[in-house]
Amino acid sequence: xxxxxxxxxxxxxxxxxxxxxxxxxxxxxxxxxxxxxxxxxxxxxxxxxxxxxxxxxxxxxxxxxxxxxxxxxxxxxxxxxxxxxxxxxxxxxxxxxxxxxxxxxxxxxxxxxxxxxxxxxxxxxxxxxxxxxxxxxxxxxxxxxxxxxxxxxxxxxxxxxxx
Amino acid sequence: xxxxxxxxxxxxxxxxxxxxxxxxxxxxxxxxxxxxxxxxxxxxxxxxxxxxxxxxxxxxxxxxxxxxxxxxxxxxxxxxxxxxxxxxxxxxxxxxxxxxxxxxxxxxxxxxxxxxxxxxxxxxxxxxxxxxxxxxxxxxxxxxxxxxxxxxxxxxxxxxxxxxxxxxxxxxxxxxxxxxxxxxxxxxxxxxxxxxxxxxxxxxxxxxxxxxxxxxxxxxxxxxxxxxxxxxxxxxxxxxxxxxxxxxxxxxxxxxxxxxxxxxxxxxxxxxxxxxxxxxxxxxxxxxxxxxxxxxxxxxxxxxxxxxxxxxxxxxxxxxxxxxxxxxxxxxxxxxxxxxxxxxxxxxxxxxxxxxxxxxxxxxxxxxxxxxxxxxxxxxxxxxxxxxxxxxxxxxxxxxxxxxxxxxxxxxxxxxxx
Numbered sequence: 001x002x003x004x005x006x007x008x009x010x011x012x013x014x015x016x017x018x019x020x021x022x023x024x025x026x027x028x029x030x031x032x033x034x035x036x037x038x039x040x041x042x043x044x045x046x047x048x049x050x051x052x053x054x055x056x057x058x059x060x061x062x063x064x065x066x067x068x069x070x071x072x073x074x075x076x077x078x079x080x081x082x083x084x085x086x087x088x089x090x091x092x093x094x095x096x097x098x099x100x101x102x103x104x105x106x107x108x109x110x111x112x113x114x115x116x117x118x119x120x121x122x123x124x125x126x127x128x129x130x131x132x133x134x135x136x137x138x139x140x141x142x143x144x145x146x147x148x149x150x151x152x153x154x155x156x157x158x159x160x161x162x163x
Numbered sequence: 164x165x166x167x168x169x170x171x172x173x174x175x176x177x178x179x180x181x182x183x184x185x186x187x188x189x190x191x192x193x194x195x196x197x198x199x200x201x202x203x204x205x206x207x208x209x210x211x212x213x214x215x216x217x218x219x220x221x222x223x224x225x226x227x228x229x230x231x232x233x234x235x236x237x238x239x240x241x242x243x244x245x246x247x248x249x250x251x252x253x254x255x256x257x258x259x260x261x262x263x264x265x266x267x268x269x270x271x272x273x274x275x276x277x278x279x280x281x282x283x284x285x286x287x288x289x290x291x292x293x294x295x296x297x298x299x300x301x302x303x304x305x306x307x308x309x310x311x312x313x314x315x316x317x318x319x320x321x322x323x324x325x326x327x328x329x330x331x332x333x334x335x336x337x338x339x340x341x342x343x344x345x346x347x348x349x350x351x352x353x354x355x356x357x358x359x360x361x362x363x364x365x366x367x368x369x370x371x372x373x374x375x376x377x378x379x380x381x382x383x384x385x386x387x388x389x390x391x392x393x394x395x396x397x398x399x400x401x402x403x404x405x406x407x408x409x410x411x412x413x414x415x416x417x418x419x420x421x422x423x424x425x426x427x428x429x430x431x432x433x434x435x436x437x438x439x440x441x442x443x444x445x446x447x448x449x450x451x452x453x454x455x456x457x458x459x460x461x462x463x464x465x466x467x468x469x470x471x472x473x474x475x476x477x478x479x480x481x482x483x484x485x486x487x488x489x490x491x492x493x494x495x496x497x498x499x500x501x502x503x504x505x506x507x508x509x510x511x512x513x514x515x516x517x518x519x520x521x522x523x524x525x526x527x528x529x530x531x532x533x534x535x536x537x538x539x540x541x542x543x544x545x546x547x548x549x550x551x552x553x554x555x556x557x558x559x560x561x562x563x564x565x566x567x568x569x570x571x572x573x574x575x576x577x578x579x580x581x
Contacts, residue, residue, distance in 0.1 A: 037233060081187075127184075128187075130186065138184070138185060
């Protein structure tokens with residue numbers, strides 16, 4: 001078999017890339033469980049922030065209040081419920097919320113990943129539970145919903161809809 | 164695949180439909196019940212309260228054992244088992260503590276009752292003592308009667324001393340020995356109890372009673388030994404008690420004054436502790452003067468002229484001066500040495516004079532050696548007597564063993580020779 005100069009160059013390039021590419025790939029640990037065993041019920045402070053002591057997370061809730069209630073101060077002094085799923089996304093809702101917000105953490109930010117409309121009139125007594133691999137939303141006896149970051153599963157009485 | 168997954172989810176939802184509840188609420192309810200139980204365990208006092216706790220612990224355990232993984236995760240690094248074990252251990256400790264408190268409570272109740280009895284008995288003894296002192300002061304008693312009154316009065320004073328001592332124990336026992344560890348409330352309570360029982364005045368009264376007793380009579384030398392013992396025991400007990408009583412009164416006074424300062428000082432004449440100290444000093448002075456007056460009478464009643472003495476120091480000086488002058492003069496010291504020192508001081512007064520508040524053993528021994536110097540220069544005719552007696556005995560013995568037995572004369576034979 002005759003090896004041309006062009007094919008030799010291509011071979012050298014391929015061998016070189018074969019060594020180089022693995023070295024450039026990101027080192028990753030798999031099967032990480034970020035889940036909180038129990039949701040946190042956080043009271044919104046006067047400066048519109050919430051802070052979770054055990055898991056060391058704090059953020060300003062005003063933009064979310066503005067989005068949910070069209071009033072950035074609507075949540076002052078109220079409680080919100082926050083739960084981190086096993087895959088690491090934050091599920092956030094609260095009384096009178098029509099939506100469950102799924103947020104993904106970034107550098108100094110929580111970015112909206114998904115929104116589930118779970119009530120037309122607003123939740124009354126919502127709670128979030130960790131139900132691996134789902135996050136469960138219960139609102140009294142009327143509603144029980146299982147969610148992933150992308151999907152929502154509703155029970156017979158639920159009117160939850162994916163947005 | 165997605166349909167299958169949804170089907171599983173719906174099935175799961177349907178099966179647990181009736182058991183919907185918040186994990187957060189489970190956690191919070193467990194925490195609330197757990198903390199309440201912990202508080203109740205800490206505050207149990209009665210047997211009824213104690214009896215209810217084990218049921219509540221097992222109730223909590225039964226109710227939440229199904230959520231033990233959730234609770235363990237929620238309270239990490241705690242685990243459900245550890246929390247329950249700690250609760251049970253805490254209960255065991257509290258049960259022991261409550262039982263101890265109940266026992267002590269019963270004991271305190273007994274001591275309070277005892278205080279009432281002691282008070283009554285003390286009043287009876289006081290009345291008897293007054294009567295005996297009055298009789299003692301009366302001049303119509305025979306020597307035997309006088310002796311009997313003194314004996315009864317001594318017994319009365321000792322009984323009163325024991326009673327007050329028992330009262331002190333009853334008062335202080337519930338508070339323990341270490342006053343520093345008492346809280347302000349406890350110190351105040353002790354102060355009030357001391358005031359209520361009037362215990363410090365009673366202690367001062369014992370000292371005063373003894374002073375009156377000493378003033379009312381002339382005692383036999385050996386009686387003084389008992390009285391000095393009594394005084395020393397009383398003084399030692401008071402020294403052990405003094406600081407505690409003082410602290411309790413100061414705390415009580417500070418609170419009453421509303422200043423809350425423990426270093427508040429009360430004038431000595433108003434301070435009950437100072438009153439006992441003064442009575443005790445008076446008792447010691449009276450005892451001292453009474454003893455030295457008694458010893459002085461031994462010399463004066465036998466017309467032995469020693470320098471008058473009123474205390475240990477002047478007594479020592481007086482005896483030493485007498486011995487020195489008698490040795491120099493070379494006169495007859497029989498009355499001083501034989502009749503007083505040997506027969507009275509050595510035999511009767513020695514146990515009293517050897518007490519530390521009087522001469523002390525060392526000084527007494529030193530004086531005894533000093534007095535013995537009087538005998539060194541005297542020829543003791545007793546030695547001659549015993550030597551002569553010895554010689555006579557030896558001679559008599561010699562004579563008895565060496566005398567020749569009398570010869571018995573043989574009768575002449577009557578039989579004729581054949």
